[in-house]
Amino acid sequence: MDYHWFQLINQLGNSLPALNLVMRLLASYALYVFYIGIVIYWFTRQDLKRRMVAESLLSTYVAITFSGLLAHFFYRDRPVVTHNVIQLISHxxxxxxxxNHTIGAFVIATSIWIHRRKVGKVWLVLAAGIAFSRVWTGVHYPSDVIAGAVIGIAAAVLMHQLFKRSSLALKWLTKFIYWYEAVESRIWRRNETPRSSVIK
Structure with missing residues (x-):
């Protein structure tokens, strides 16, 4: 069944070739949009957004670690190894x-959605596009991306619940953000040009 659905999606590369470039971009580069997004959210210097970014990064670490364990104990070859596929990107x-692409996209998108529902929906749609494109381009089976989405969503939700329910975990997260902001503030002050030197 998994291979059947893989064939249906992957063969769209032949029947709808006009979309292949879009799928290549989604499969190979769209994840960088998530990385850029969380960097921008972080440097808005708003407490809620920094907590959101911190949660997403911790969730990503947990999810990718879990993914590595699954890949080790339940190893599965990529479609190109065992089947004739339309492979549109190298891998x-x-x-x-x-x-892991799907995990990374969904863990960040879910973390954003938890804190910012409206814009979070856009991020989730982009994450779904990445997942679909990974099958279209021939580098994953549908079950690979479904599992990635489930792991990413679960990690983000569980991490949020941890900080919501555990005052100790929230305290340490707040301390880390406060420590970072103190260091950041010192760096900015150090790099500022003194007014007296400008007058001279």
Whole structure:
């Protein structure tokens, strides 16, 4: 069944070739939009957004660690290794299950959605596009990306619940953000040009 759905999606590369470039971009580069997004959110210097970014980064670490364990104990070859596929992007023949691209996209999108519902929906749609494109371009089976989405969403939700329910965890997260902001403030002050030197 998994291979059947893979074939249906992957064969769209032949029947709808006009969309192949879009799918290549989604599969290879769209994840960088998430990285740029969380950097921008962080440097808005708003407490809620910095907590959101911190949660997403911790969730990503947990999710990718769990993914590595799954890939080790339930190793699965990529479609290109065992089937004739339409492979639109190059990729090493490493573990296919689960999809780390999908995990990364969904864990960040879910973290954003938890804190910012309206814009979070846009991020979730983009994450779904990445997941779909990874099958279209021939580097993952549908179950790989479904598992990645589930892991990403679960990690983001569980991490948020941890900080929501544990005052100790929230205290340490707040301390880390406060420490970072103190260091950041010192760096900015150090790099400022004294007014007296400008007058001279």
């Amino acid at each position: 090493p023949a490493n573990a296919s299950f689960p999809s």
